[in-house]
Amino acid sequence: xxxxxxxxxxxxxxxxxxxxxxxxxxxxxxxxxxxxxxxxxxxxxxxxxxxxxxxxxxxxxxxxxxxxxxxxxxxxxxxxxxxxxxxxxxxxxxxxxxxxxxxxxxxxxxxxxxxxxxxxxxxxxxxxxxxxxxxxxxxxxxxxxxxxxxxxxxxxxxxxxxxxxxxxxxxxxxxxxxxxxxxxxxxxxxxxxxxxxxxxxxxxxxxxxxxxxxxxxxxxxxxxxxxxxxxxxxxxxxxxxxxxxxxxxxxxxxxxxxxxxxxxxxxxxx
Ligand SMILES: NC(=O)c1ccc[n+]([C@@H]2O[C@H](COP(=O)([O-])OP(=O)(O)OC[C@H]3O[C@@H](n4cnc5c(N)ncnc54)[C@H](O)[C@@H]3O)[C@@H](O)[C@H]2O)c1
Numbered sequence: 202x203x204x205x206x207x208x209x210x211x212x213x214x215x216x217x218x219x220x221x222x223x224x225x226x227x228x229x230x231x232x233x234x235x236x237x238x239x240x241x242x243x244x245x246x247x248x249x250x251x252x253x254x255x256x257x258x259x260x261x262x263x264x265x266x267x268x269x270x271x272x273x274x275x276x277x278x279x280x281x282x283x284x285x286x287x288x289x290x291x292x293x294x295x296x297x298x299x300x301x302x303x304x305x306x307x308x309x310x311x312x313x314x315x316x317x318x319x320x321x322x323x324x325x326x327x328x329x330x331x332x333x334x335x336x337x338x339x340x341x342x343x344x345x346x347x348x349x350x351x352x353x354x355x356x357x358x359x360x361x362x363x364x365x366x367x368x369x370x371x372x373x374x375x376x377x378x379x380x381x382x383x384x385x386x387x388x389x390x391x392x393x394x395x396x397x398x399x400x401x402x403x404x405x406x407x408x409x410x411x412x413x414x415x416x417x418x419x420x421x422x423x424x425x426x427x428x429x430x431x432x433x434x435x436x437x438x439x440x441x442x443x444x445x446x447x448x449x450x451x452x453x454x455x456x457x458x459x460x461x462x463x464x465x466x467x468x469x470x471x
Contacts, residue, residue, distance in 0.1 A: 205438040207234035210284040210340075212276065214240050214267060214329075215294030215348075217249040220399045222348060223294035224254055225430035231258040233434055235290070238280045240265045267295050267325035273332040280338070287340040290437040293329055293347035293370075296322045296401050301361045304406060310362055318362045323369030330377045330389070341385045344437045347374060348429075349391040349448065351456055359406045371448045378446035388445035390436060395423035395452045417463045419453030 213230065215223035216239055230237055239255055243264040255262050263279045265272035281287055298321075299314035326347045333339050352360035353367035371391045378389030396402055396412045405411065416423045424432075432451050435441055450456040 202232050202234075205233045205434055205440070206230055206290075209235045209289040209437065210286055211235055211237040211288050211290035211292070211437070212240060212280050213237050213292045213294070214265075215292070216241065216251055216254050217245050217400055219250070219254075220426065221294070222394065222397060222399060222426045222429050223292060225426045226292055226294070226433050227254055227258050229427075229430040229434050230290075230437070233438075235437070236260070236284055237290075238263050238276075238283055240276055240280075242266045267293075267329060268320045270328060270332055273328055274336060277333055277336045277338040287343075288333070288338055289340050289343050291329060291333065291339075291343070291345045292433065293326045293345070295325055296348070296363065296366070298322065298361060298363045298366065301359075301363055302404060305361065307358070307361055315362050315365075318366050319369060322363060322366035323373065326370050327373045327377065330373075330381065334381070339381075339385060339387060341387070342439070342442060343385070343387045344441070345377075345381070345387065345389045346433055346436055347391050349393045350396075351393050351450070351452065353393075353448075357411070359411070363405075374448070375446045382445050386442075388436075388442070390445060391448045392429065392432065392436075393448055393450045393452060393456070394429050395419065395425075395455060397423075397426050397429070399426065414464075415452070415455050418458050418461055419455040420458065420461070421453035423455075424451050424453050 213223050213227050216227055239262045263276050265276040298318040300310050347370055349367045349370050352364040353371050374389045374391045381387035396415050
């Protein structure tokens, strides 16, 4: 423990169960001295184990559907009241595609679902920042992070319409990062994480093949959820105040590799 977040206040979205990336972030942020509230969609309250996490981190849960501005207004109001001040960090750890869930092929997408995918997984990031700004809930020098995946830049066939949602998410980080940087010295980044065995991750068809392929293509191996949480803590801390508007790969080197010897060996006989 380094006390990197001592005195800092924040909001952590997306902790569903102990596999969630956001769960690990909450545990680490607590250990590093932060105080924060947890939030998730009302439906996730019933499915998940978030109460367990709240008691471990000695905090409260404020339900909010991240696609609804009124829910977000309530979230910021209650969070700043509970924490006794404005926020220094926000984690957006939210993703869901009804098309992926229902295993719709990419050339047979349901457009109502597609809009939901974009709304939940992409636009909600903009909404979280716009509502935070309108309710004046952020401190100067705050740090805002969303989680993304390399399918925003390259094709991974089973990722479906989530690829477009992640492209939106990363673009929102740049545009809003510019704005909040100018007005309040706030930084906004996305972290592009390795495949990670969580509820959202394993919902993608052929996830295990995905995971094993990435493991063999990454010189450092896949980054785990705990390692992702560690990285996020550094970005919430004051040690990274000039890092903004970036898509930061946290993937063991995957994004920079053409091929590895291990993967080449599998094709020698072909
Ligand atoms: N698991 C992976 O392989 C992987 C890789 C790269 C990026 N990511 C991203 O990491 C983030 C966290 O996902 P995870 O892997 O920890 O899975 P997870 O399933 O544990 O978390 C996803 C969360 O999104 C929440 N959510 C869904 N709809 C919502 C809504 N309308 N309002 C508020 N919350 C809502 C869910 O309740 C859940 O807690 C996502 O953005 C995901 O795309 C995951």
